[in-house]
Amino acid sequence: QKEVxxxxxxxxxxxxxxxxLNCTYSDRGSQSFFWYRQYSGKSPELIMFIYSNGDKEDGRxxxxxxxxxxxxxxLIRDSQPSDSATYLCAVPGWGKLIxxxxxxxxxxx
Amino acid sequence: NAGVTQTPKFRxxxxxxxxxxxxxxxxxxxxxxxxxxxxxxxxxxxYYSVGAGITDKGEVPNGYNVSRSTTEDFPLxxxxxxxxxxxxxxxxxxxxxxxxxxxxxxxxxL
Numbered sequence: 206q207k208e209v210x211x212x213x214x215x216x217x218x219x220x221x222x223x224x225x226l227n228c229t230y231s232d233r234g235s236q237s238f239f240w241y242r243q244y245s246g247k248s249p250e251l252i253m254f255i256y257s258n259g260d261k262e263d264g265r266x267x268x269x270x271x272x273x274x275x276x277x278x279x280l281i282r283d284s285q286p287s288d289s290a291t292y293l294c295a296v297p298g299w300g301k302l303i304x305x306x307x308x309x310x311x312x313x314x
Numbered sequence: 315n316a317g318v319t320q321t322p323k324f325r326x327x328x329x330x331x332x333x334x335x336x337x338x339x340x341x342x343x344x345x346x347x348x349x350x351x352x353x354x355x356x357x358x359x360x361y362y363s364v365g366a367g368i369t370d371k372g373e374v375p376n377g378y379n380v381s382r383s384t385t386e387d388f389p390l391x392x393x394x395x396x397x398x399x400x401x402x403x404x405x406x407x408x409x410x411x412x413x414x415x416x417x418x419x420x421x422x423x424l
Binding site: 213237239247248249250251254293297300301302304305306307309 | 345347354355356357359362364370372404411412413415416417418
């Protein structure tokens with residue numbers, strides 16, 4: 206069974222800082238990775254996915270993948286209070302996604 | 315395009331009662347999933363389906379049943395509700411890997 210590990214947090218950063226969220230995975234054969242954001246009381250929504258080693262940027266969000274070290278990171282630049290949420294990392298399994306337990310991010314004004 | 319819909323939004327059950335959580339999607343997705351999420355925890359997969367007539371167990375299937383008679387609908391049945399089933403239940407669907415989630419059902423068993 207594939208495993209996905211995240212620090213549960215909470216991670217607290219001041220407004221305008223860079224928030225760094227990390228995820229490690231057990232299956233060396235994993236090819237793609239997903240980051241979901243979940244606001245309190247709401248359902249998860251996809252914000253980033255990455256297939257290749259290196260960085261993928263989308264606005265203030267950057268996903269970083271290092272297959273040799275088996276970790277994937279999500280960087281949020283210029284963090285805003287509206288970024289306060291739980292961030293879930295996910296790895297595809299057969300016909301399904303394997304989710305980490307999520308990292309709670311709090312951005313303080 | 316409604317996406318993934320779930321009913322009811324909230325429900326309180328007594329121990330031993332049964333109920334069905336409804337899930338429907340209008341995106342013609344083959345894959346559908348049921349998760350539960352306990353406070354402060356991640357998503358745990360209960361059951362999933364790769365197409366009409368095909369279902370399989372996830373991590374935590376005990377106490378639940380599913381059926382998939384159509385592409386659109388994937389109901390989750392709770393038999394003999396127990397306090398341990400108090401949770402938020404999310405249904406999701408996907409065509410390939412990206413999953414789209416419904417708004418959730420908050421269930422309390424007293």
